[in-house]
Amino acid sequence: QVQLxxxxxxxxxPSETLSLTCTVSRGSVNFYYWSWIRQPPGKGLEWIGYxxxxxxxxxxxxxxxxxxxxxxxxxxxxxxxLDSVTAADTAMYYCARRPSGNNQPFDYxxxxxMVTVSS
Amino acid sequence: SYVLTQPPSVSVAPGxxxxxxxxxxxxxxxxxxxxxxxxxxAPVLVVYDDSDRPSGIPERFSGSNxxxxxxxxxxxxxxxxxxxxxxQVWDNNNDHQEIFGIxxxxxVL
Numbered sequence: 001q002v003q004l005x006x007x008x009x010x011x012x013x014p015s016e017t018l019s020l021t022c023t024v025s026r027g028s029v030n031f032y033y034w035s036w037i038r039q040p041p042g043k044g045l046e047w048i049g050y051x052x053x054x055x056x057x058x059x060x061x062x063x064x065x066x067x068x069x070x071x072x073x074x075x076x077x078x079x080x081x082l083d084s085v086t087a088a089d090t091a092m093y094y095c096a097r098r099p100s101g102n103n104q105p106f107d108y109x110x111x112x113x114m115v116t117v118s119s
Numbered sequence: 120s121y122v123l124t125q126p127p128s129v130s131v132a133p134g135x136x137x138x139x140x141x142x143x144x145x146x147x148x149x150x151x152x153x154x155x156x157x158x159x160x161a162p163v164l165v166v167y168d169d170s171d172r173p174s175g176i177p178e179r180f181s182g183s184n185x186x187x188x189x190x191x192x193x194x195x196x197x198x199x200x201x202x203x204x205x206x207q208v209w210d211n212n213n214d215h216q217e218i219f220g221i222x223x224x225x226x227v228l
Binding site: 047050058061102103104107110112 | 167
């Protein structure tokens with residue numbers, strides 16, 4: 001079955017840019033939506049945004065000014081960039097797949113990567 | 120933006136039934152998903168489109184959705200069901216946002 005693996009730096013300083021990659025294996029990025037979802041320690045899930053395999057994106061309004069999500073179909077990867085991070089961006093970051101079409105769930109999730117922002 | 124309301128915690132004895140609610144304005148018109156998250160693990164889909172179960176999820180997990188409340192029901196609760204449970208909808212009335220509830224901690228007594 002499809003596997004998602006997040007990768008990237010685990011420690012950032014305030015004002016730096018968070019850059020994460022989600023590599024999809026045993027499946028294709030084509031025909032799906034790919035979301036990034038984060039979870040601060042001890043708190044709930046927050047949807048950051050998605051990219052469709054076609055390149056179309058949509059973001060959480062609370063993060064829209066700082067977020068870029070992109071897809072590389074040749075590498076079967078999805079990327080997240082979050083600018084000007086602060087301690088409030090410290091969280092576990094997950095990538096998740098959602099099939100195209102209405103009312104579809106996040107059916108596969110990566111194991112997540114912990115990102116800490118600290119000076 | 121659309122808001123989903125969940126109780127912070129639910130406690131249930133083994134073998135009994137746990138009901139976790141997810142409130143939202145006319146949520147009955149939306150499709151609701153439920154995810155289970157155990158400590159240190161990624162969320163796992165347990166119910167989608169209000170009441171469907173992915174393969175591998177026990178029949179003890181069921182869902183319903185009507186009016187302003189969706190409900191996840193766990194029958195014959197087991198110790199292994201202790202986890203956080205999140206409801207989620209796709210808000211296509213508001214720029215296609217994915218919305219999560221705050222989560223409910225289910226404790227098995």
